[in-house]
Amino acid sequence: xxxxxxxxxxxxxxxxxxxxxxxxxxxxxxxxxGHVEPGEAPPEAALRExxxxxxxxxxxxxxxxxxxxxxxxxxxxxxxxxxxxxxMTYVDGSETDSDPRxxxxxxxxxxxxxxxxxxxxxxxxxxxxxxxxxxxxRAPG
Numbered sequence: 006x007x008x009x010x011x012x013x014x015x016x017x018x019x020x021x022x023x024x025x026x027x028x029x030x031x032x033x034x035x036x037x038x039g040h041v042e043p044g045e046a047p048p049e050a051a052l053r054e055x056x057x058x059x060x061x062x063x064x065x066x067x068x069x070x071x072x073x074x075x076x077x078x079x080x081x082x083x084x085x086x087x088x089x090x091x092x093m094t095y096v097d098g099s100e101t102d103s104d105p106r107x108x109x110x111x112x113x114x115x116x117x118x119x120x121x122x123x124x125x126x127x128x129x130x131x132x133x134x135x136x137x138x139x140x141x142x143r144a145p146g
Contacts (some may be wrong), residue, residue: 012041014051017135018063019079020095023113024132026122027058030109034122036131038088047089054057055093059111060102063130070134072127
């Protein structure tokens with residue numbers, strides 16, 4: 006099986022006590038993210054992807070934990086993916102301007118509701134870290 010390494014970046018936008026999630030397909034909620042383009046720094050990619058997928062513009066305020074995972078594309082290619090996440094504050098824009106080619110809907114959630122909605126545990130870990138940062142707490146460890 007052929008192996009590929011992919012690098013993506015994404016963000017968690019906060020607005021008051023709400024965070025922004027996307028549903029790229031029915032029944033799946035996640036953080037916005039996408040590929041880092043050649044010559045693009047991960048924070049720049051994160052800002053671009055958040056804008057494209059959510060319709061919202063954010064400002065990076067801190068790095069969040071990265072995640073890594075592996076998945077297979079049929080039986081031909083194994084993808085090793087790393088996603089660098091960034092904590093962002095809301096600048097402007099509306100989630101109603103999300104790209105319909107990328108997502109079904111983008112929606113603001115209260116912290117606890119966002120944690121309950123997220124489809125992947127590794128993204129819940131990212132959101133928990135962001136919540137601690139936003140509250141001014143230090144992450145354990």
